[in-house]
Amino acid sequence: MGCFQDVNCHRGSLCCQLILFFTWLPTFLDVTAQAEPRRISSLVELAKEPTSGESGLFDPIEISPAVIPKFPHPSESFPPMYPIFPSKYEPVLTGKCPVNFSESEISNMLDKTASDCSAPLASLVGNVICCPQFSSLIHIFQGFISMKSNNLVLPNEAADPCFSDIISILASRGANSSIPTLCSVKSSNLTGGSCPVKDDSTFEKIVNTSKLLEACSTVDQLKECCRPICQHAITDAALQISGRQMMINNNENVAQEVNYTDYLNDCKGVVYSYLSKKLSFEAANTAFRILSSCKVNKVCPLTFKEPSEVIAACRNVAAPSPSCCSSLNTYIAGIQKQMLITNKQAIICASLFGSMLRVGGVMTNIYELCDVDLKDFSIQAYGQQGCLLRSLPADVVFDNSSGFSFTCDLSDNIAAPWPSSTSITSMSLCAPEMSLPALPTSQTLKNIGCNSAGVGFLVIIFSFFICSTLLY
Structure with a gap:
């Protein structure tokens, strides 16, 4: 706890040793979250899914x-x-x-x-x-x-x-x-x-x-x-x-x-x-x-109404536009009230909504212009931080002192993918057909230091247990 209360790090302290440990291990760099996380600009290249020969037999679980x-x-x-x-x-x-x-x-x-x-x-x-x-x-x-x-x-x-x-x-x-x-x-x-x-x-x-x-x-x-x-x-x-x-x-x-x-x-x-x-x-x-x-994780479970107002406000923009971003943010605020989704579902949902906008004539990547992240497509915990669930099976946890809770994944700001076309029928999240984002370099994290509130450091340790890779 002393490390969290002291803004200054000492070379021999356990705090800094652990920080260096996590900084040096690239396995954990893709899930490290800081007090002011930096955006990863590109998420995946959408590629054709392997042919199983049994299309339609594994539909998503329905939810009323x-x-x-x-x-x-x-x-x-x-x-x-x-x-x-x-x-x-x-x-x-x-x-x-x-x-x-x-x-x-x-x-x-x-x-x-x-x-x-x-x-x-x-x-x-x-x-x-x-x-x-x-x-x-x-x-x-x-x-x-x-x-x-x-x-x-x-x-x-x-x-x-x-x-x-x-x-x-x-x-x-x-x-x-x-x-x-x-x-x-x-x-x-x-x-x-x-x-x-x-x-x-x-x-x-x-x-x-x-x-x-x-x-x-x-x-x-x-x-x-x-x-x-x-x-x-x-x-x-x-x-x-x-x-x-x-x-x-x-x-x-x-x-x-x-x-x-x-x-x-x-x-x-x-x-x-x-x-x-x-x-x-x-x-x-x-x-x-x-x-x-x-x-x-093959299908987006969210319901998207016709984004006519977003299309009208964003159709001809080529640079950040207050009216476009305001309209987009208002639309996404409605989506955020539906349900918690996984990180993989968020990729599909973002691509699906983006394809709807492209069909309406919005060719510019307005996700990038308006700083839209993957976590923006899921429920916002406490109205502030988007929560994406892991794509692997997870459970709600009950504790006698804290009640029911669940683990959120992808605590850093991963940019929502803008589709390259109006169709996402060939999208796959399967390696080696897909390309994962480039891992942050040690240069990116050179000023990580100790956070006086302890938030960034705690998230790093937390990520060690729950987020060993970006999607799994």
């Missing part, structure tokens, strides 16, 4: 706009997002669900989901934290309840009461009771729907289960989203048990079936259930959350 909180006064600061303390009570269960919810494994999973979907925060972190964890819980519960039988799904008569009990238990532990609406999940998701294979023995006769388990037992969180292994194995298994693989091999046009996507998704739910039955809860939950991250 009906549950997103409305903030009618954009100029006002947000209320603090913590401390918040949950109120717990004994849930009233239906008594018709054939499962013991007090068993430690399923109870721990319910606790984790209740924390990630805590009532005050669920709508703000739904797309990135709550819904992926809730979807994983449903898959794991489906496998858990079928462990003592040959089934992979719940019978229709058990699905409704079990789903109702899950929501009641989550709400009793502090979760938002509107999770089903928030995450677009229904009790029918527990039944396997229209998938023709719903039992172990038939599943194992059709699917190469050894290959499936090998692909999904350990999912590489850095590689899976760009070089899918588990995702492809799940889709292949779903195609096989749906009977569609043979039709595809025979060149039949199954894509024209009205319910083809729903049909395949029902069978993917059965595959998830089989994995939940064979893997440990922890391994299954980790795998499912990583797969969800791959989905949510």
